[in-house]
Amino acid sequence: xxxxxxxxxxxxxxxxxxxxxxxxxxxxxxxxxxxxxxxxxxxxxxxxxxxxxxxxxxxxxxxxxxxxxxxxxxxxxxxxxxxxxxxxxxxxxxxxxxxxxxxxxxxxxxxxxxxxxxxxxxxxxxxxxxxxxxxxxxxxxxxxxxxxxxxxxxxxxxxxxxxxxxxxxxxxxxxxxxxxxxxxxxxxxxxxxxxxxxxxxxxxxxxxxxxxxxxxx
Amino acid sequence: xxxxxxxxxxxxxxxxxxxxxxxxxxxxxxxxxxxxxxxxxxxxxxxxxxxxxxxxxxxxxxxxxxxxxxxxxxxxxxxxxxxxxxxxxxxxxxxxxxxxxxxxxxxxxxxxxxxxxxxxxxxxxxxxxxxxxxxxxxxxxxxxxxxxxxxxxxxxxxxxxxxxxxxxxxxxxxxxxxxxxxxxxxxxxxxxxxxxxxxxxxxxxxxxxxxxxxxxxxxxxxxxxxxxxxxxxxxxxxxxxxxxxxxxxxxxxxxxxxxxxxxxxxxxxxxxxxxxxxxxxxxxxxxxxxxxxxxxxxxx
Numbered sequence: 001x002x003x004x005x006x007x008x009x010x011x012x013x014x015x016x017x018x019x020x021x022x023x024x025x026x027x028x029x030x031x032x033x034x035x036x037x038x039x040x041x042x043x044x045x046x047x048x049x050x051x052x053x054x055x056x057x058x059x060x061x062x063x064x065x066x067x068x069x070x071x072x073x074x075x076x077x078x079x080x081x082x083x084x085x086x087x088x089x090x091x092x093x094x095x096x097x098x099x100x101x102x103x104x105x106x107x108x109x110x111x112x113x114x115x116x117x118x119x120x121x122x123x124x125x126x127x128x129x130x131x132x133x134x135x136x137x138x139x140x141x142x143x144x145x146x147x148x149x150x151x152x153x154x155x156x157x158x159x160x161x162x163x164x165x166x167x168x169x170x171x172x173x174x175x176x177x178x179x180x181x182x183x184x185x186x187x188x189x190x191x192x193x194x195x196x197x198x199x200x201x202x203x204x205x206x207x208x209x210x211x212x213x214x215x216x217x
Numbered sequence: 218x219x220x221x222x223x224x225x226x227x228x229x230x231x232x233x234x235x236x237x238x239x240x241x242x243x244x245x246x247x248x249x250x251x252x253x254x255x256x257x258x259x260x261x262x263x264x265x266x267x268x269x270x271x272x273x274x275x276x277x278x279x280x281x282x283x284x285x286x287x288x289x290x291x292x293x294x295x296x297x298x299x300x301x302x303x304x305x306x307x308x309x310x311x312x313x314x315x316x317x318x319x320x321x322x323x324x325x326x327x328x329x330x331x332x333x334x335x336x337x338x339x340x341x342x343x344x345x346x347x348x349x350x351x352x353x354x355x356x357x358x359x360x361x362x363x364x365x366x367x368x369x370x371x372x373x374x375x376x377x378x379x380x381x382x383x384x385x386x387x388x389x390x391x392x393x394x395x396x397x398x399x400x401x402x403x404x405x406x407x408x409x410x411x412x413x414x415x416x417x418x419x420x421x422x423x424x425x426x427x428x429x430x431x432x433x434x435x436x437x438x439x440x441x442x443x444x445x446x447x448x449x450x451x452x453x454x455x456x457x458x459x460x461x462x463x464x465x466x467x468x469x470x471x472x473x474x475x476x477x478x479x480x481x482x483x484x485x486x487x488x489x490x491x492x493x494x495x496x497x498x499x500x501x502x503x504x505x506x507x508x509x510x511x512x513x514x515x516x517x
Contacts, residue, residue, distance in 0.1 A: 006321050013318045017309035059307055067305035070272045072322045073294035 003074040007082020008089060011056040014065070022052050026094075030101060037106040038113050038121055038171075041098035045125040046160075049094045050132040053087035054152065057145035080141065080200050084193050087137070091129045095122060120171055123178045130185030131163075132156040134192035142199035220284045223248045223369050223401035224269055229278035231268060237425050238264045242278070244420045244430040249398045251391065253416035253433070254405040255491070257499035261425040262405040266373050269403070270297065283369060295324060298362020298370045302379075304354040308347030312340060312357065316364075323365035334360035352383035359390055370394060372404045376411050388415050407499075409491035419491070423498050433491075441477040442493050444469045445484035455479050460497030471497035 001009075015022070026048050033043030060066065069079045099122070106113060135156045139148040163169070174181070225245035231238050239261050246252040254262050267273040269280060271288040280287035283296055306315055312335060320326045335342060338356040340349070349357060355375050362370055370391070376384045392415065394400050406412060412419060412433070420430040429436050443450065443458075450461055450468040456479050459471040471494060477486050489497075 001321060009321065010318060013310075013314065014307055016314070017307065063307045064303075064305050065307070067299070067301070071270065071294060071297070071299045073291050074322065075291050 003078035004082045007078045008085040011086035014056045014059045037102040040102040042125045044098045045128045053090045057140040061145040123181050126185045127181050130188045134188040138196040138199045141196045225281040229275050231275045239425045250417040251402040252418045253412035256422035260422045296368040298367030300358045300372045306346045312342045325366040331364035370402045409495045441486050442489040443484050460500035
């Protein structure tokens with residue numbers, strides 16, 4: 001197993017004690033968007049993935065896990081990239097579960113949606129995930145979850161709402177932009193990881209004590 | 218690099234802004250021994266440990282750790298166990314989850330050893346990290362460190378806030394760890410009595426500078442405690458009084474052994490305890506300029 005995979009697994013273990021809360025959040029997303037199967041996956045990404053993917057930052061901040069990361073025999077960069085890998089894994093799991101549910105619900109409710117529409121919704125989901133992650137992660141890495149949580153939650157939301165408002169994007173109009181949106185999402189994530197690498201260097205140079213930390217390291 | 222050394226710091230300096238956090242720090246520990254790092258709160262003990270573990274960059278000097286120059290290969294951390302007075306783990310993890318979490322990172326992880334140690338320390342595998350007392354947390358971290366077969370244990374003030382029984386247990390654990398001659402311990406503390414029992418070597422640090430380093434006997438032999446009436450400890454030519462403490466009943470200070478002969482006959486000169494050395498050195502007002510009495514030492 002690579003160091004990045006081990007760190008992603010560590011993030012899973014970090015949030016595992018709180019799984020029931022997050023299952024409930026996932027269930028809430030299904031309740032909210034289950035009536036419109038086409039919108040289920042983007043809805044889950046917006047209200048579940050965008051909160052769950054950065055959750056290891058929250059737990060790590062409170063538990064002082066920076067010390068653990070520092071003493072584990074993995075390169076520090078793996079901590080960073082492992083967290084991105086974790087986020088992508090959460091997105092893929094959400095998409096897999098959400099798409100399966102969406103198809104089943106659509107059949108049960110006799111709702112028709114084409115493969116093209118499904119692809120558009122998955123691309124939209126990817127874009128929502130990419131915007132969230134690209135903005136949130138460097139902020140949390142540089143300033144810590146506790147200090148940046150409000151900005152990290154509101155800024156991506158404002159960007160998404162602003163983009164939809166400015167572009168008057170619809171499912172029909174998005175279909176011609178699928179490839180571009182897909183690639184743009186990848187570019188955003190990669191650029192975010194690059195920014196986060198610099199932010200991480202600065203954060204480690206100017207690290208303040210963790211908010212509730214007996215953690216002297 | 219010297220393979221007989223567990224670690225060595227040579228002329229290490231690091232600063233925060235314009236202020237030195239560490240200034241020209243040099244000391245070393247041969248493999249197989251316990252080094253006590255003693256100083257008051259804020260003296261620089263944790264900064265030294267951070268530098269040693271490669272968690273903080275140094276501005277000058279070099280650090281050797283288990284035969285490698287720091288920052289060394291990442292795999293070097295397989296050989297190091299870090300024990301603080303709290304567990305740097307998720308509070309809601311059960312001790313079984315702690316093992317599942319740490320195991321993938323260590324090539325030599327021994328699950329049976331982990332469970333045996335927890336059993337020996339009286340820790341329940343089903344307990345949550347957040348429900349452990351400070352002493353139990355410390356034991357958990359020791360169990361984790363020993364389960365991945367660390368060669369160097371680094372303790373950062375593990376005994377502060379512990380009851381005497383638990384501190385005594387810790388001494389026993391460290392003693393067992395040292396049965397293997399390839400194992401070494403760095404033990405940072407401001408509690409002198411801990412080092413009285415387990416310290417082979419001692420390094421005294423004050424205001425980011427090494428005051429004295431050597432074997433415990435060498436350090437004890439380097440100072441004398443001098444006591445007199447309230448007005449007895451004023452100026453003595455050629456004698457540096459260290460950390461003079463005055464009360465209405467009398468005065469007490471530390472002096473270097475070679476200067477003790479210059480004191481007059483009105484004062485009592487005795488061999489100090491480690492606690493007395495720590496108190497008097499810690500009582501000194503921090504200085505900005507290089508301190509004349511403070512020698513940067515090296516183990517002979």
